[in-house]
Amino acid sequence: MREAAFAYLNQNPLLYSGMLEPIRRGTAVLLSAQEGGVLLREERSGAYMLAADTPELGKALVQRIPECGLVVVHQEYLVQAVKERFEFGTVLSCHQAVYSAQKPPRIGAELEFRALTEDDLPAVCAQYRLLAEEDIRERVQSGAIFGGYQKETLVGFVGEHPEGSIGMLEVLPSYRRQGYGAALEAFQIGRMLERGRVPYAQIIKGNENSLRLHRKLGFEISESLLYWLF
Numbered sequence: 001m002r003e004a005a006f007a008y009l010n011q012n013p014l015l016y017s018g019m020l021e022p023i024r025r026g027t028a029v030l031l032s033a034q035e036g037g038v039l040l041r042e043e044r045s046g047a048y049m050l051a052a053d054t055p056e057l058g059k060a061l062v063q064r065i066p067e068c069g070l071v072v073v074h075q076e077y078l079v080q081a082v083k084e085r086f087e088f089g090t091v092l093s094c095h096q097a098v099y100s101a102q103k104p105p106r107i108g109a110e111l112e113f114r115a116l117t118e119d120d121l122p123a124v125c126a127q128y129r130l131l132a133e134e135d136i137r138e139r140v141q142s143g144a145i146f147g148g149y150q151k152e153t154l155v156g157f158v159g160e161h162p163e164g165s166i167g168m169l170e171v172l173p174s175y176r177r178q179g180y181g182a183a184l185e186a187f188q189i190g191r192m193l194e195r196g197r198v199p200y201a202q203i204i205k206g207n208e209n210s211l212r213l214h215r216k217l218g219f220e221i222s223e224s225l226l227y228w229l230f
Contacts (some may be wrong), residue, residue: 005040006035009051015074017098017200017221019049021164031090032061035203037046041051045162055081063089074226082229092204092228095211097219099199104190105217108178111148113187114159116140120147124157127170139168146191148184158184166192169210186219202226 005023009016022028022042028049032039037052039061051060058078062085065071071082079091087115090211116124118140125133139145145159145168156171166188171181192199203210205225215221 001032001033004035005038008033008035008038012224014098014220015096015224015226016051017096017198018072018163018165018202018226019051019074021198021200022049025164025176027164031064037061040127042163046049047163049073050078051075054080054153067230071229072226073229076223076225076227079227079229082145086229089230090189090228090230093225094202094204095229096222096224096226097201097203097214097224099189099219101218102193104193105182105186107179107186109183109184111150111155111180113146113148113184114142116145116147120145120154120157123154123168123172124139124168127157127172128168136168138162146184146187148180148187150180156179156184158188160188160192164197164200166199181213182217185213189217202228 009020019038019040028040030040036054036057039050041048047070048068049072050058050061051063055077058075059081062078062081066083073079073082082098121137121140124136124145139159145157147154147157155175157170161167162187169181171186189199201214203214211221
């Protein structure tokens with residue numbers, strides 16, 4: 001099944017990098033892998049991930065997903081099928097961004113980086129509102145969020161979501177437009193490359209600042225969208 005999954009997903013590795021990486025890391029449970037589609041469960045996040053070439057196959061695979069709180073699909077025609085099955089209220093449409101170079105980008109802004117602790121939780125929660133406080137706490141406790149410091153002053157932070165994507169990139173308001181966002185992202189790219197990972201991020205549709213930043217850093221951006229439902 002693993003070989004079948006790679007054969008299908010590697011037809012579009014840019015769009016499907018968020019499924020390929022969990023398989024490579026060993027955090028994916030493959031539920032179906034065939035010529036026309038793949039369904040898996042990513043163990044760290046609990047997310048079900050689905051790609052299918054036809055609405056018919058996609059809907060059939062949706063029916064194989066048990067009760068859950070998080071699903072990502074890679075074709076727009078599957079959004080309604082998932083919403084009808086689970087009555088999710090939120091859909092995030094995202095571009096996939098993948099960094100394929102072997103070395104991180106060179107960035108002029110210099111920062112000191114270190115893992116954040118629970119003492120930093122209020123500062124993170126005040127800036128980042130896409131996750132609940134308990135989810136941010138889990139990421140901090142896992143050592144997955146790093147702060148960038150300028151002379152011992154926290155200027156921003158960046159992290160890794162449970163399923164493996166780069167995210168939670170925030171620069172504190174007083175320090176924006178000084179190149180710190182690029183420095184934080186470049187640091188995270190380097191961390192992932194050191195671990196033999198393919199750095200990738202998912203950028204919410206319409207976030208032009210993030211799209212510009214990732215293009216500047218050398219990411220390839222998918223034209224097609226993927227959709228997180230919860």
